[in-house]
Amino acid sequence: MKRMIRIIGTIALVWLGTLGFAHAGVEPGGIAPDAPDTYTVRKGDTLWGIAKRFLRDPWRWPDLWQMNRAEIRNPHLIYPGQILVFDRAAGVLRTAKPVGPIDEKRSPQVRHEPIQDAIPSIPLAAIEPFLVRPQVIDQKTLENSGRIVGLEDGRWMAGAGDVAFAIGVPEDTRLVQLFRPAEPLHARDGKTLIGYEARYLGTAKVEPNDDPRLGTVLRLQQTNEAIQPGDALIASQKETLVNFVPRAPEHDVDARIIKLYQGSLAAGRLDVILLDQGEAQDLAPGHVLALWRVRPPVTDEENRNTKVFLPEERYGVAFVFRVFERMSYALVMETEKPVRVGDAARTP
Structure with missing residues (x-):
């Protein structure tokens, strides 16, 4: 769902405090020495940055919010305009009011808040290229990737606007990303192969084809360098950063x-x-x-x-x-x- 329905009423001004979570809050020693009593969430904030205002160790955020394990992957989303209140006695953080203008009349109702308006866990600008383009390719992805098998008119190189022929294009794919496996990546022993750097080449549009037994015709869109037979491809799909809660692994890493x-x-x-x-x-x-x-x-x-x-x-x-x-x-x-x-x- 692209939108998230939240029920907010006059009895829900501190609704987080009523949910019966698994943790008992954060011990006093884990609280940041200059933690504020309240904080108003602003546009441009990140979950990490807010956690650091209240905690010495920001990854202890689940304890501060009193989350149980089931909520770690789908945390309570935090939006600009919300006021966070720190209960020092209990060592927990709560929302002081629902999102909305300060003078808005409070009455039980259903409100809609776009999930994409929630603050991210970490700065998205720093990781955007790693969510959009393949930077590394693991062995499994490489084995399942499609491949350019030829170019129009028997050419050896092609660029934007040209036609290429491919196999292994996933069904119902409309746009593919082209890459060329480059330097191998090895584990710490220097010998065990764990993947490849992906030399990103560009994108191509998949031409309609009603017979899956036939090869796929691609129209090259944007290219960083010449496309050649043998280059690999995967379905173009932007990875989305789900607002995972910062937390320490439950096992030794x-x-x-x-x-x-x-x-x-x-x-x-x-x-x-x-x-x-x-x-x-x-x-x-x-x-x-x-x-x-x-x-x-x-x-x-x-x-x-x-x-x-x-x-x-x-x-x-x-x-x-x-x-x-x-x-x-x-x-x-x-x-x-x-x-x-x-x-x-x-x-x-």
């Missing part, structure tokens, strides 16, 4: 960063990183992971043959927002140091 996406040797806050674990290791969108780095050993100056090994250093957190079978995209939310390939991402 020990992933490694295998790629950075800002074009340098180190990443920073709001940069995207690629992890070497995914659905197979029970990672899911909304999981928050702590970033760790192994400190290199130092040499004892008094005994040059002795190396002193040091404890690992925790320096930041990342939010998982898209998951493949054995890989995951995550957004760096907080960091005190540059993020590097090889650093660990673990359950906080």
Whole structure:
């Protein structure tokens, strides 16, 4: 459903407090020292940013809202204009009033609130390219992808406006994205193949075809570079970031960063990183992971043959927002140091 129906009446001004959730709130030690008593949600806010106003650890948001496990994937949506009230005694957060003008007359009624107007979990601008275009392709997706088998007039290259012929186009698909598998991606052992970088080539429109036994005719739309026989394709489908609640995984995760996406040797806050674990290791969108780095050993100056090994250093957190079978995209939310390939991402 594109719209969400919420029933709000005069007796529902603090409706979250009546739902009987599984948690007992957040302990005082987990509350941010400067947490406000109330906060008015503004356009441009994110769930992470609001959580950080109230909590030392923003991924403890489910405790603050007293959510049970069933509500984690479909959290109570928060909208600009809502006033959040912090009950310090109980360690929980509630809405003080329904969405609407302050002087609006309160009476029991049905209101409609577009889901897309709810604030996102994390900044969408930072991850939009990773939701729209294929950046990495796992082995399963590659095996199930379609393929360009030829070009009109027997040519070897084509561009926007030209015709291409393909097989393996999913039924009822109207637009496809074209890509070329590029560099292989390996797990931390440097040998186990877990996927490929996807060299994004452009899009093509699927011409009508009533006989599925025949090959598919494509009209190339937008192209970044020349299309060639052998290039792969998948149905064009924008991934949507469901407003998953930031939360720690319920199991131990020990992933490694295998790629950075800002074009340098180190990443920073709001940069995207690629992890070497995914659905197979029970990672899911909304999981928050702590970033760790192994400190290199130092040499004892008094005994040059002795190396002193040091404890690992925790320096930041990342939010998982898209998951493949054995890989995951995550957004760096907080960091005190540059993020590097090889650093660990673990359950906080």
